[in-house]
Amino acid sequence: MKLLFLGDSITHGFDTQKHLPGYKTINKGLSGYSSGELLGAIKESWFEQQPHSILLCIGTNDLARGHDYTQILQNIKEIVVKTGENISGDTRVCLLSLFPTRHNPSRPNEEIDKLNEHIHALAISLPAQYLHFNPFFKDQNGLLKGAFTDDGLHLNEAAYELWARLIMLCTS
Secondary structure: OOOEEEHHHHHHHHOHHHHHOOOOEEEEEOOOOHHHHHHOOHHHHHOOOOOOEEEEEHHHHHHHOOOOOOHHHHHHHHHHHHOOOOOOOOOOOEEEEEOOOOOOOOHHHHHHHHHEEEEEEEHHOOOOOEEOOOHHHHHOHHHHOOEOOOOOOOOOOOHHHHHHHHHHHOOO
């Protein structure tokens, strides 16, 4: 199965070859990118291998930069439309919930949760699926589990192992 990952530094840090050994993966996570920057960076060549699934996780840098939900969601919608122009009808597009943070004031979990609700509603209105992985990464206080991060934002190996297991469940 071929998987194409699109996102920011959290996606970029995901060693998909290591954590998803039974899959052919292409990781186009771009460190520091917002949804608008990712939209502008998309290239036709990313889709040449016709992935079975495209997994999009983007928006946390938008929140940190104070972008409003309307613009973030419009960018995500345009990313889905742009990917649709480059894929076959058999490819499924999956919008992933944003991951929680741990003591990251520019990305408060309340805002992440609200944006995730909007991303879910957007997925319903598009030809896309929504994968709500966020709760699996939260502790009892609603924060990114301490065992899953070194800096409160980015995931570590333990978190990427869980992310890989969740993806395997959703794509098998």
